[in-house]
Amino acid sequence: MSDDVIHSGSASALVLDIRGLQVATQSSPAKPILKGIDFAIAPGETLCLVGESGSGKSVTSLAVMGLLPKGSLKATGGRIELEGDSLLEVSSTRLRDLRASRMAMIFQEPMTALNPLMRVGEQIEEVLIMHQKGLSSAQRRERVLEMLDQVQLPDIERVFDSWPHQLSGGQRQRIMIAMALILEPKLLIADEPTTALDVTTQKQILKLIKALQERHGTSVLFITHDMGVVADIADRVCVMRHGEVVETQPIEELLRRPRTDYTRQLLTAVPSLRPRAARAVTDREIVLEAIELEKRYGERSAWARWTGKATSQTLAASDIDFALTRGRTLGIVGESGSGKSTVARCVMRMIEPTGGGVRVMGKDIASLGRAALKPHRKRIQMIFQDPFRSLNPRLKIATSLVEGPVNYGTSREEALAKAAELLALVGLPKDALDRYPHQFSGGQRQRIAIARALAMEPDVLVADEAVSALDVSVQAQVLELLDDLQRRLGIAVLFITHDLRVAAQICDEVMVMQKGVVVEYGPAERVLGSPEHSYTRSLMLAAPGRHWDFSEFRPLDRVFEETSTATSTAIIYQ
Incomplete structure (x- = not known):
């Protein structure tokens, strides 16, 4: 053996x-x-x-x-x-x-693994229909509900009758676990x-x-x-x-x-949970600012649609205030549903804020119409989580890189020359211009997405979970690239992430969001080194592998732990 x-x-x-x-x-x-x-x-x-x-x-x-x-x-x-x-x-x-x-399998993305046209209870029940044919309908339902309870889902009767899109990502993953374990396989x-x-x-x-x-x-x-x-x-x-x-x-x-x-x-390559020191910058120019930014969604019943009145509203983000200076990185962290991506999309004007202001280079863009907004869009560019979906699979890389500048008046020849320079800047060869997105690895595609954002010569990059889908070594390379580009070009970065290790290594300041509001905001050294809010502390306590210093191949001497007092926390990374 x-x-x-x-x-x-x-x-x-x-x-x-x-x-x-x-x-x-x-x-x-x-x-x-x-x-x-x-x-x-x-x-x-x-x-x-x-x-x-x-x-x-x-x-x-x-x-x-x-x-x-x-x-x-x-x-x-x-x-x-x-x-x-x-x-x-x-x-x-x-x-x-x-x-x-x-044997059974849990897949990475439950939304694609689950049938969107079947209620979740029926999908789990289907496993019993195929493999335990002697059970009655009532027995199958009872077994499914028992399994939903075992995976700690709330209101199991409601969950049984729900469609996949009506559940959160964590709840959908629990459904996949229930489906995988309902027959008690020996191998998961x-x-x-x-x-x-x-x-x-x-x-x-x-x-x-x-x-x-x-x-x-x-x-x-x-x-x-x-x-x-x-x-x-x-x-x-x-x-x-x-x-x-x-x-x-x-x-x-x-x-x-x-x-x-x-x-x-x-x-x-695993980022440390020990926060880095804030980058020293001489330019204190504020390039991006949010002032009492708010986003609410109204839910309408059939009667409300007839009358034009909203019956209820969901608060996605409220009273968001921050100021991002040139050459620095502000991280927004929090759980799914905390409002991180909502803030990013409001800042980008991808969705319309319902209140407050967004200033880019001193200009409030929150209420600008489409024509008036266009000159300001090039100043703030976004890097998405999945570069494969954000790049058009039918377009060669050259076309993707020159499309933005050409739309803003740059000649195609000049844009192509600039595209070749940008590829070199992000560590890719010039011949990449003549290839398609599927011919690159995930890390290479993210480098291309960064180059596309830089083609517009922005003052601000908004990175929405830009490294969460990458493995640790590629993630380290992309983070190093962003840091290098920031030093060279003086770009400000708004970095959205749920990974506290990444936030600790790339962010100068951190803003913690919970249920649409900011609960803590300040230098990364303080917020992640000695958090004051209980929610921030709960995030730190949930960080996987927090007891290990991976780069030193040893357990940490002291780690973040809750103390017995209500007013202090002992958080020391050594």
């Missing part, structure tokens, strides 16, 4: 045993994707599969589930055994029976299940998976690029790179004594 199996007992006692697994493309010539990987999972164990995008983590999970895309990828060698069943050799009927009953595969969630929701989901794992004795294959999450939940860690396993160790050993340079690189 290989050294990654640290438990006593024979290989037959393992829940999952993968030996020499090879997967290749079905193109001609075939391209190897997985190159003979080996690992195993014991009963009740959590194995984290980590590595950069393209390392083969998700392909491995799809191979185990028998969900490799037909006509695209194919297992060409090795074995996958689930409690003695050889998954590469069983019939399609047997494999279908094993899914849900013996979780593919980046918390990547898009804020820290408090992420902590709740991880705690829930752990509790259900202990209740049902389930083994977990957890795929993630978040080393903080790995530090909190893993028993062992399997590190992958370019389709190969480079290292497998118990979590404590891996964090203290990584064997390979690649693993050390992944760990040192």
Whole structure:
């Protein structure tokens, strides 16, 4: 038995045993994707599969589930055994029976995994209809409600009858967990299940998976690029790179004594929770300012639509005040639904504020009409979370980069020359101009999105979760790029994030939002180093891996902890 199996007992006692697994493309010539990987999972164990995008983590999970895309990828060698069943050799009927009953999967984005045309209760019930045919309708409903209660959803009767779009991201992820565990499978595969969630929701989901794992004795294959999450939940860690396993160790050993340079690189790329010192700037010019900014949404009944009156209103953001000076970064942090992105979109005039003002270079743009607003739009540009969706897949990069400047009167020749300079500035070759978005990695696409924003020569960049979908090493590169560009060009950055580690490393000031209002605002050193508000403290306490200094390969001597008094907190990172 290989050294990654640290438990006593024979290989037959393992829940999952993968030996020499090879997967290749079905193109001609075939391209190897997985190159003979080996690992195993014991009963009740959590194995984290980590590595950069393209390392083969998700392909491995799809191979185990028998969900490799037909006509695209194919297992060409090795074995996958689930409690003695050889998954590469069983019939399609047997494999279908094993899914849900013996193994199940939680996908990264529940909104795309759930059927938008079915109520969530019906979708969970469908699993019982397929695999437990003897249950009556009443028994199925009772079992689903019991499972909804186990995943700690409120008002389970209402949730049962809800559509996916009526639930929050965290609630949808709980639905996916309920669906995966309702038949009590021996193996749960979780593919980046918390990547898009804020820290408090992420902590709740991880705690829930752990509790259900202990209740049902389930083994977990957890795929993630978040080393903080790995530090909190893993028993062992399997590190992958370019389709190969480079290292497998118990979590404590891996964090203290990584064997390979690649693993050390992944760990040192994790941003520290210790806030950086604010950047010293000589230019105190205010380039972006919000004055009592407000956004409310009215909900109308059928009768209200006839009368033109709103029956109720939802407060998305209220009394937002901040001032951002040239060359500095202001971070807005908070849970999903706190109002972070609402503020960003109001500032950009992507949505209309219902009150207050937004000044860009001293000019209030909050109430300007479309024609009057146009000259000011180029001064403030946005970098979105998903560059693949924000870049037109049918346009070459050159066209995407020159479109904005050309619309503002720059000649195409001059815009193309500038585009080539910008690509060099963000670390991409000139020949990238003649390629399409799908021909680049996620990190490269985000660099292109940054170049597109810079093409307008803005005074302010608004980055809305601009690195949340990137793995840690690419994230570190993009953050370093933004910092370098800021130093060179003197651009101010409004940085929206739910990742407190990222905020600590890139922000000079931090504004904490909860339920549409600002609860704390000030220098990052103070807000993240010694938060005064209980909500900010709760965010810090929820940060994954907060007990570890990843760059030093050791636990932190002292970490943020709540004290016994109501007026103080002991938060010291050393």
